[in-house]
Amino acid sequence: MxxxxxxxxxxxxxxxxxxxxxxxxxxxxxxxxxxxxxxxxxxxxxxxxxxxxxxxxxxxxxxxxxxxxxxxxxxxxxxxxxxxxxxxxxxxxxxxxxxxxxxxxxxxxxxxxxxxxxxxxxxxxxxxxxxxxxxxxxxxxxxxxxxxxxxxxxxxxxxxxxxxxxxxxxxxxxGQAEEKLGRDVSAVLDEFEKEIAPDESRLRRILDGLNIENAMDCQRETELLEEEIRNQKELRSEKNLSLINTLIAFMRYCKCVLFWMDFDPQFQLSSRTQSSGFSVDAYPIPEDFRCPISLDLMQEPVIVCTGQTYDLASITRWIKEGHSTCPKSGQKLVHTNLTPNYALQSLIVEYCAEHKISLEKSERIKKSSFSEGIPSTKAAIQAAKLTAEFLVERLCTRSFGVKKRAAYELRLLAKFGMDNRACIAEAGAIPLLVPLLSSKDPKAQENAVTALLNLSIYESNKTRIMESGALLQIIRVVRSGCSMEARENAAATLFSISSVDKYKKLIGESPEAVPALIDLLRDGTARGKRDAANALFHLSAFHGNDLQVVAAGAVPLLVNLLTDERPDLVDDAISVLALLSRQFEGLIAINEASGIPLFISLLRSASSSPKSKENSVAILLALCCHTGAEIVNMLLRMPSVMPCLYSLLTSGTPRARKKATSLLRILHNWVPSQSPQNMVVSQNQNPVTSVM
Known part of the structure; x- marks a missing residue:
C-alpha cells in the first residue's frame, strides 16, 4: 500500500x-x-x-x-x-x-x-x-x-x-457522496457510449453535486478540464487524455442542454473573450508576453538554446517544418531542447488574472488545438453528436437571438477536435450558418464566419462550405464585415478553403475576392495582414490568379511589409512576392516598388529567417534574368551583395545555395557593355521558378 x-x-x-x-x-x-x-x-x-x-x-x-x-x-x-x-x-x-x-x-x-x-x-x-x-x-x-x-x-x-x-x-x-457522484458520471458516459441521451434530471443532480449552477460554471469547468489535458500530456497518459476529452464533451453537452435559457445572447462573444466578458484587446498586451512567431499571447512560453522565448506550440511547429535556426535571432539552433520559462509564465498568469483575460487558445487555423490528436472515445463522439443536433435545431428557429447564441456555441464546439467538426457538419449546420454571414449584427456575423473557419479545418467540410453557396458571402465579409475580427476570420476561411486546388480557381474567378484580400492587407491588424497574405499565397499558386493579384496592386503593400518587425509577417509577405515573381508583370511591379534594397537587407540581417533569405535570393535571381541589365548593375554597385551571397553558400538552405550560386555566376560573368536586350526574357516565357 x-x-x-x-x-x-x-x-x-x-x-x-x-x-x-x-x-x-x-x-x-x-x-x-x-x-x-x-x-x-x-x-x-x-x-x-x-x-x-x-x-x-x-x-x-x-x-x-x-x-x-x-x-x-x-x-x-x-x-x-x-x-x-x-x-x-x-x-x-x-x-x-x-x-x-x-x-x-x-x-x-x-x-x-x-x-x-x-x-x-x-x-x-x-x-x-x-x-x-x-x-x-x-x-x-x-x-x-x-x-x-x-x-x-x-x-x-x-x-x-x-x-x-x-x-x-x-x-x-x-466519502460516500463522492463515490456515488463518480459512479453517476461514469454511468452517464456509458449511456453516451450506448448512444442513449442521458436523463436531464440525473444530469442536474450530478451538476448540483459539482456545485455547477449555470452556463458560465459549465464553461469554467470545461476550461479547467482543458488545462488538465495539458498536464496529462506532460505525463504521457493516453488513457487519462481520452477520459478528459470525454468529460469535456460531457460538460459541453450539459452547458447547451441544461443551461440554454439562462445565457444572455448579448454577452461579449469575441474569440479573444473569456467568461467574464473582458477581451484581450481591451488591454494592451506587453510585447514580451506575445510569441514572436504567432503574435498571440503565449500559453506555454519556452526558451530555446539561443535564449529567445517562444510559445511552445509555435516553436515546435517551426522546428518540425525543418528550420534549424532561431526565428528571432537567426542563430543556428545547436540543439532543440526547450526549457519552460516559468518566470515569464508566472508574469503572464498574474497579468491575465489582474485584467480578467482568459488564456484560451486562439481560433487560428495555423495554430493547433491542444486536443488535436487525442483519440476520441465513442462516448465523446456521441456527446458531440447530440450537442451538435441540439444546436442545429436552434439554428432552425425564427428567433434571431437564439440563432446568434447557437452560432456561438457551434463556434466553440468546432474549435476543438476533428470529430466535433464532422458531427456539426453531418447535423446540417453549414447551410444554416450561411445566412448569418449577411447579418448586420456584428457578433452574429462574427460567430457564423468563425464557426465556418473552424469547421473548414476538417477536409470534407471545405467541399460542404463551397457547395452551400457560402463563398460570395465570405468574400463580402472580408471586404466589408461588421468587425475587423469578422473580416480577418473570413480571410482565414478563404485561406483554409483555397488549400484545395480546384477552389483556388473558383475563388480567383470571383471579381471581389482578390480586391477584398488586398484591402485587408492594407488596413488590417497584424493578424489580419497575415491572414490576407496567406490567402493570397494560396490563390497565387494557381496560374492566372497571380496576374490578378499583381494587377490589383498587392505588390507595393507586400514590399512595404518587409520592413515590419514581426518575422512571421515578413515571411508571409515575401512568400507571396516569390510566387508573383514567376510572372514578368510581377517582377516589374516588384522593381517599381523599390523592393531590391529590402531583399538585400533581409539577406544581411541575422534575424531574417532561412525562408526569407531563400525567397529573397530567388526574387533577385529572377529580376536579374528577366528584367535587364539595370538590375545587375545595381547589385554590382552594392558592396554588401557579394558577402551575403557567399554567406548563403555555407549557411543557407539547399535551394537558397542553388539560387545564390546561379546569381553569383551572373554577377561574376557580367560584361558592363552587354546589351540589356540580351538579358530580357519575353513576357510570354516563364522566369526561373522561385522558392517558396
Missing amino acids: EKNVSLSSNLWLLKKKRRASRVRVLMPEVYISAESLLQALIALAHQVMSCQKPPGCQRRNAVSITRKVKVLSVLFEEVRDLGISLPPSALNSFRELFIVLQKTKYLLEDCSSDGSCVWLFLHALEISNQFYGLIHDMAFALDMLPLKLLDVSDEVREQVELLHHQAKRAKLFV
Missing part, C-alpha cells in the same frame, strides 16, 4: 507544473542550520493552514490533515523559542516533516477550486489514498522524534503524542 500511495502522490503532484508562480521548496540540505529549518517549517505550516479547503470533494480529509499540521506548527514554534540544540534524530524527523508538509500543501492546493471538480470526484479514491499516505508519512517522521530531549511543555508534548497516535491509527476515508 505504501508504495502505491507514493507513486500516486508523485503523479498527482506533477500535475501542478502548470502553476508557473509556484516555486518548489526543496528538502533542506544537510548543512542547513536548525534555526533556518525551524523557520522554514513554521512558514510552510502556516501556508498549509491557510490553504483554501475544497468546498465538496475531499473536504473532510483536508480538514483532518490541516488540524494535524496546526499541532505541528505549535511544536515548531515552541522548539524555536526554546533555542535548544537539536539532536540529530530530531533534525532528521523535522526534515521528513518538511517534505510531508510540502506535499500536503500541494495536494490541498490541487483539491481547491483551482482544479476541475469532476476530475477530482472521478479520482476520489486515488486522492483519498494520497491523504492517507501523507498522514502515515507524518507518523513515520514522528517515530524518529525524541520528544523527551526537546524539553517542550507538557501540553505540547501531550498534543504531539496524541497526534502521533492518531496518525499511526488513521484509516483511509472516502
Whole structure:
C-alpha cells in the first residue's frame, strides 16, 4: 500500500507544473542550520493552514490533515523559542516533516477550486489514498522524534503524542457522496457510449453535486478540464487524455442542454473573450508576453538554446517544418531542447488574472488545438453528436437571438477536435450558418464566419462550405464585415478553403475576392495582414490568379511589409512576392516598388529567417534574368551583395545555395557593355521558378 500511495502522490503532484508562480521548496540540505529549518517549517505550516479547503470533494480529509499540521506548527514554534540544540534524530524527523508538509500543501492546493471538480470526484479514491499516505508519512517522521530531549511543555508534548497516535491509527476515508457522484458520471458516459441521451434530471443532480449552477460554471469547468489535458500530456497518459476529452464533451453537452435559457445572447462573444466578458484587446498586451512567431499571447512560453522565448506550440511547429535556426535571432539552433520559462509564465498568469483575460487558445487555423490528436472515445463522439443536433435545431428557429447564441456555441464546439467538426457538419449546420454571414449584427456575423473557419479545418467540410453557396458571402465579409475580427476570420476561411486546388480557381474567378484580400492587407491588424497574405499565397499558386493579384496592386503593400518587425509577417509577405515573381508583370511591379534594397537587407540581417533569405535570393535571381541589365548593375554597385551571397553558400538552405550560386555566376560573368536586350526574357516565357 505504501508504495502505491507514493507513486500516486508523485503523479498527482506533477500535475501542478502548470502553476508557473509556484516555486518548489526543496528538502533542506544537510548543512542547513536548525534555526533556518525551524523557520522554514513554521512558514510552510502556516501556508498549509491557510490553504483554501475544497468546498465538496475531499473536504473532510483536508480538514483532518490541516488540524494535524496546526499541532505541528505549535511544536515548531515552541522548539524555536526554546533555542535548544537539536539532536540529530530530531533534525532528521523535522526534515521528513518538511517534505510531508510540502506535499500536503500541494495536494490541498490541487483539491481547491483551482482544479476541475469532476476530475477530482472521478479520482476520489486515488486522492483519498494520497491523504492517507501523507498522514502515515507524518507518523513515520514522528517515530524518529525524541520528544523527551526537546524539553517542550507538557501540553505540547501531550498534543504531539496524541497526534502521533492518531496518525499511526488513521484509516483511509472516502466519502460516500463522492463515490456515488463518480459512479453517476461514469454511468452517464456509458449511456453516451450506448448512444442513449442521458436523463436531464440525473444530469442536474450530478451538476448540483459539482456545485455547477449555470452556463458560465459549465464553461469554467470545461476550461479547467482543458488545462488538465495539458498536464496529462506532460505525463504521457493516453488513457487519462481520452477520459478528459470525454468529460469535456460531457460538460459541453450539459452547458447547451441544461443551461440554454439562462445565457444572455448579448454577452461579449469575441474569440479573444473569456467568461467574464473582458477581451484581450481591451488591454494592451506587453510585447514580451506575445510569441514572436504567432503574435498571440503565449500559453506555454519556452526558451530555446539561443535564449529567445517562444510559445511552445509555435516553436515546435517551426522546428518540425525543418528550420534549424532561431526565428528571432537567426542563430543556428545547436540543439532543440526547450526549457519552460516559468518566470515569464508566472508574469503572464498574474497579468491575465489582474485584467480578467482568459488564456484560451486562439481560433487560428495555423495554430493547433491542444486536443488535436487525442483519440476520441465513442462516448465523446456521441456527446458531440447530440450537442451538435441540439444546436442545429436552434439554428432552425425564427428567433434571431437564439440563432446568434447557437452560432456561438457551434463556434466553440468546432474549435476543438476533428470529430466535433464532422458531427456539426453531418447535423446540417453549414447551410444554416450561411445566412448569418449577411447579418448586420456584428457578433452574429462574427460567430457564423468563425464557426465556418473552424469547421473548414476538417477536409470534407471545405467541399460542404463551397457547395452551400457560402463563398460570395465570405468574400463580402472580408471586404466589408461588421468587425475587423469578422473580416480577418473570413480571410482565414478563404485561406483554409483555397488549400484545395480546384477552389483556388473558383475563388480567383470571383471579381471581389482578390480586391477584398488586398484591402485587408492594407488596413488590417497584424493578424489580419497575415491572414490576407496567406490567402493570397494560396490563390497565387494557381496560374492566372497571380496576374490578378499583381494587377490589383498587392505588390507595393507586400514590399512595404518587409520592413515590419514581426518575422512571421515578413515571411508571409515575401512568400507571396516569390510566387508573383514567376510572372514578368510581377517582377516589374516588384522593381517599381523599390523592393531590391529590402531583399538585400533581409539577406544581411541575422534575424531574417532561412525562408526569407531563400525567397529573397530567388526574387533577385529572377529580376536579374528577366528584367535587364539595370538590375545587375545595381547589385554590382552594392558592396554588401557579394558577402551575403557567399554567406548563403555555407549557411543557407539547399535551394537558397542553388539560387545564390546561379546569381553569383551572373554577377561574376557580367560584361558592363552587354546589351540589356540580351538579358530580357519575353513576357510570354516563364522566369526561373522561385522558392517558396
